[in-house]
Amino acid sequence: MKNFKQQALNVIQIEQEAINELTKFIDDSFTKACQLMFDCTGRVIVIGMGKSGHVGGKIAATLASTGTPAFFVHPGEASHGDLGMITKDDVVMTISNSGETGEVLAIIPVLKRIGAKLIAMTGNSDSTLAKLSDTHVCIKVSREACPLGLAPTSSTTAALVMGDAIAVSLLHARGFTADDFALSHPGGSLGKRLLLRLSDIMHTGDRLPVVHQDAKITDALMEMSLKGLGMTAVVNDKNELIGLFTDGDLRRILDEKVDIHHDQIHSVMTKKPKVASEEMLAAQALKIMEDKKINGLIIVNASNQPIGAMNMHDLLKSGVL
CATH class of the missing domain: 3.10.580.10 (CBS-domain)
Structure with missing residues (x-):
């Protein structure tokens, strides 16, 4: 009989370790990334491919609901017209564990020509994406929870947690209140709890x-x-x-x-x-x-x-x- 419980416990332990390792990356580069977003007069654009794209969508949604206007752009669609959504007043955060994702790297020259500020979130400080950006937020993990070391698991968890760390840091910096939160959450039970008097x-x-x-x-x-x-x-x-x-x-x-x-x-x-x-x-x-x-x-x-x-x-x- 397969030991599903033990495998699950192993995954949780490995991902907990990955999260704990993030504390050493809350450094000056992290501060610079937050400051760029705080000072942004446009929008924060989050870009990522594959699993990083799914993570990026969630990070953009969290930013938007906590006082930092943001949205996600798929890098493939960006190359076919969606780059028109991005202006020089925006800050673009790209997510790639390797820092070498081709679809993301392909649009970096255009983003630089537009004049948008660039933040890279990768697991490799020496990657092309990290070097081309204005600042780099490291999300390096020792190992993936996948025993093959192939499926993004620990790395995507680390990216999600780092995204939350950025969003909540900005929330505090902006003095974002429950009333502000309610304005972007008018529907459902959450909206009722926040708006109903x-x-x-x-x-x-x-x-x-x-x-x-x-x-x-x-x-x-x-x-x-x-x-x-x-x-x-x-x-x-x-x-x-x-x-x-x-x-x-x-x-x-x-x-x-x-x-x-x-x-x-x-x-x-x-x-x-x-x-x-x-x-x-x-x-x-x-x-x-x-x-x-x-x-x-x-x-x-x-x-x-x-x-x-x-x-x-x-x-x-x-x-x-």
């Missing part, structure tokens, strides 16, 4: 559970039942939030000598509850609720007056949770 999902108006501080506990229970959020805000004469009563509070007072028909809600409410603003991201609200181990939040305005309410079920329906 409490104002988009909170219950307002007649759907907002709220009672006066002098209301009887039974009145609060009726309000909670009617609005179906498992809680109600408690306000004073100025409609300011002074407390919150939840299903959890109800379970607590059942063990106490409380007359729900005559006692007022302010005597059993939770004072100074955690609140939120309507501009808060739904993902932030989720973090608060998880940390505080609560199931809902009251949303207040600048005057501490309740304007909305939401619970975990609302986050679930919105796709944030």
Whole structure:
């Protein structure tokens, strides 16, 4: 029987070693490459052939989504018209483990004539591609994970990791924020986590559970039942939030000598509850609720007056949770 597990463990170990070796290549050349991209007034163009091309596509996508405008160009297509996408204001990063890939080398003279800055990412500092570029980022690995030493494995992993190192270094340098990230990721669950605000999902108006501080506990229970959020805000004469009563509070007072028909809600409410603003991201609200181990939040305005309410079920329906 084939020992698939052992082979898999061998591959992971070899590729881990390749990643660890990259630390010695975070040097002045790496810094220069990052600076060229940081100062670029055009776009970062990533070029690679074969497996390096697949890696290049991912690196370009990561750069673009983290604040560095970038796109991938296939070197074969570049020779047949796509070089027209590249201008003197651009920075071109070429990826080739050997540094001798013919399709990439063939377009270097044209890129130089255009005036674009060149960054080479190769496993050979003495390669033609490395020597023709403005700076060279080394991704040399001791061995491929492929036992034949032929299939790009460790080398492509090293290129991916180095690409991530460049992208994240630039992200920090640009002061790229979660809001910036959201602008390029509006779709799917990620977009919802980054863009959705409490104002988009909170219950307002007649759907907002709220009672006066002098209301009887039974009145609060009726309000909670009617609005179906498992809680109600408690306000004073100025409609300011002074407390919150939840299903959890109800379970607590059942063990106490409380007359729900005559006692007022302010005597059993939770004072100074955690609140939120309507501009808060739904993902932030989720973090608060998880940390505080609560199931809902009251949303207040600048005057501490309740304007909305939401619970975990609302986050679930919105796709944030």
